[in-house]
Every structure is written in structure tokens, then in C-alpha cells.
Amino acid sequence: MDNTSLPRRQRERLRHRQEIMDAALRLFSERGYHNVSMQEIADKSEFSIGSLYKFFKNKEDLYRAMVLDRAYVFRDTLMKAIERPGDAVDRMKNYIRAKGEVFAANISMVRLYLEVTSGSRFNLKAGFDEEIQGIYEDFMDRFASVFSEGIEKGLFHASDPYYMALAVEGLTNAFLFLWAEKPERHPYDKIIPFIEHILLEGILTGKARQRILGESGYKAPGS
Amino acid sequence: MDNTSLPRRQRERLRHRQEIMDAALRLFSERGYHNVSMQEIADKSEFSIGSLYKFFKNKEDLYRAMVLDRAYVFRDTLMKAIERPGDAVDRMKNYIRAKGEVFAANISMVRLYLEVTSGSRFNLKAGFDEEIQGIYEDFMDRFASVFSEGIEKGLFHASDPYYMALAVEGLTNAFLFLWAEKPERHPYDKIIPFIEHILLEGILTGKARQRILGESGYKAPGS
DNA sequence: AATATGTTTGAATAATAATTCATAGATTAT
């Protein structure tokens, strides 16, 4: 990560490149791709417009590089979280917590994450995000395997592990967006137990479960 | 809704306005606000550029009107769904199903919905979506009250009803986005039982529940 | 210290697309 081996000139170049991407991240995440001009990125990063074009082919290329950069940070963090030792339940909990931490570390990523996982496929030229899409999908597959394991061990009901992963994804997203809007009002820390509880036990009371569902429980659909 | 009372001239005007918004919806939802030109909307709607400006102050105003229009359709459908008779569990299930139906009825709304509930606050001028935001929040409050009722009746664990509503929101979104990408591969119909099951009972098996959580169960956080 | 190589600059250019407006066409009223 820290390119200590390279000649100074190149090291500087990389640092400059990174500075531009950092400025761009902040601007794009606040106002979106089309509402940020190259001029503004130049100003914020304290380079000239011309320089931006030395580092990046064009505006879209800059955006793409920046998003990709962050996607890897994001993916690595979450990957580490679900790879830490423990059973499937632990790993799932690690994911929920780690995701909150990456987001908190850089709140502008909430917005980017949204664009990347659902939004931007529509916004830029088609094919833009194949690589990003790939990163996301690889991760989800790995995450799904956590649930496969949980099922094998008899921890989880036997339904589609990918859907289980997606459920965690969707649930955490919802609360992270809420938190991103009103961080003081909805601290993610406080919400984690709630998320975990829903995922693990659902919202029904024991009494209701018996009344509504009978003792029998759930016939897994799909798988 | 059908303005049968108005003079013909005005009725036509309204219809034309709607036609423009319909064309705009399709284009915007496929390619996003900034990648659609007024010229294209004019072509698609079979009006001239000049006419667009007779109906709408400017491009943003057109977008806004169109989104608002759909937001109301959306809200009304979901509101009706959770207002149908039944207990809290039924109402929640109604919501899950109805949401799938509105989306299916117009798949382009998936994209819009995303922009409206999470994305676009960043994309257009600040203050753009106060009204839309309001529609969404009103609905969520109403939806939360379904869970309040469920708690009172002893159906649900006593935790924050708004969070419960948001959990359903987040979970359904995740699966609807999945469905929107690969409708054949992930038909929402088939996924509904899975969503319901997670929400109601969670993913843990009975055995695991006892092992991991003990008999005691859950101390509701927040509320 | 002169030359070569690499880097930065920002005014000038080019491309795109929003908006205006004078004109033409329809419809209704007299």
C-alpha cells in the first residue's frame, strides 16, 4: 500500500494522484457526478485542470478510478471481518459491526456505496462498473458461504445462503442510510443489537410464534 | 383522478402534460437525470422542445413534477395495503406483497424509488425533495404505527416500531433491486416467503436459539 | 551550466445541452 520501494518521483506522482481522488471523493459524494466540475476538483485538490488530465484520461476515468479505489478498501475491510475466527453467527455480527465502522470512518462512502451497489449502473455509460460489480459480487458470494457453513452446522434454517447474505446487506444498508442522515439521532452502535435480533430471531414474540405459526416452524423455500 | 369535469381544452392539456411526464419517466429511469436531454424527452413524447417549456418551467421542474406524481401513486398503493383489515402481521405481509406489485407494474419505478428514498437528495439542488421526503416520511410513520399496534397486541417484541418499519423497508428493497436486475432468476413472488420468514422468525434454528441465546430471549433495545 | 526529461499551468477551444422567442397553426367566440 505504501509504495516505499518506488523512486521518489513516482512516489510523489502516486501521492498526487491520490490527493486528486480524495478531493474528488468528497465533492462527488456530496453532490453527485454531474454536479461537480473538473474546475472544482482542480481547485479543491490544488492542482490545475491540465494536471487532472495528466493523471486521468477524462472525468469519467477519474470517477471510475476513485470509486474503484474505495471499493477495494471497502471490500477488504468487510472481507477481513467475515474471515475472523468464530462461528457463522459471530462472522455475521462481525460484518454488521465492521460495515458500520467503514462507513463511520468516511461518511461520504455511504453515498458512494449506494451508487455503486445499486445506483450508478444507470448513471454512467454502460459497462462502467463491470469491475466494481465484480468486486461486490465476489464479496457477496464469500459472505453467502458464511451462511452455508451456518446451515451445515445446524445454526441456520436451510434456505438460500445468498438470500441470507442479501438480507443482512439490505437491513444494514437501511440503517446506515438512516444513520448517515441523522447520526446523532440514530447512532449505528445502538442499532446493531436491533439488527442482530431481527436477523437471528425475527420480530415475533414466542407467544405469537406459537399462535400464528404453530410449533412446526418454517419450511425453507428456494433451497 | 380522471378530470371528467373540466372543459375539453384543459383536459387535453392535462393529458399532454401527463404524456410528457410518462416519456420523461421512462428516459430518466433508464439513464438518470443528467443523461437525458430535453430534446430526447421532446422526441419521445412527440412534442417540441418549446412545448415542454410551456408545461414545465425548466428541466428540473419537469423531473420534480414527474417524480412527485409517481411518489403519490406509490404512496397510495402502499398506504391502501397496510390499511386493509387484519392484524399487524397481515398488514406487514400486505405491504411486502403490494410493494412487489407496484414495482412489477412499472419496473422503471425501482430506479426512481431508489433515487427518491436515498439517492437524489444529493443529486439535485438542495431542497428539491422536501415534499417527496415528506411523503416518504408520512408513510413510514403510518407504517410504524402498524408495528406499534402489533406490539400492543403482544404479537411483536417491544422494540422501536419505526425501526421495525425500516427493517421491512430495507429488506424488501434489497430483494426488489435484485429482482429488477434479473427478474427471471429472482422472481419476487418466490422470495416473499423468505422475507416474511426472516422478519417474523429470523434465521436461527430452534436448536441454535436455545444454544446461543438461552431461553431468556431478547431484551429490547431503544424502546 | 547546458541539456534532457518530466511536470504543471490555465487560457483557448469545442461540444453539449438548456432555454428563449418570434412565428405558425388551431380552436373558439363574435
Next chain:
DNA sequence: ATAATCTATGAATTATTATTCAAACATATT
């Protein structure tokens, strides 16, 4: 049938912003 009113048109204007490029500056090499 004519005038008055309302509606639609799209070429011309204006605004914005991405991109280029020739010149200046900096650093390394001989």
C-alpha cells in the same frame, strides 16, 4: 368569415463545462 385566444414549433441564443495544448517551470543527467 374574422377576430381573438390559446397552443405548438424549432432554429437561434446562451450557458456551461469538458478537454486540449503550447508555454513555463522543476528536477535529473551529462
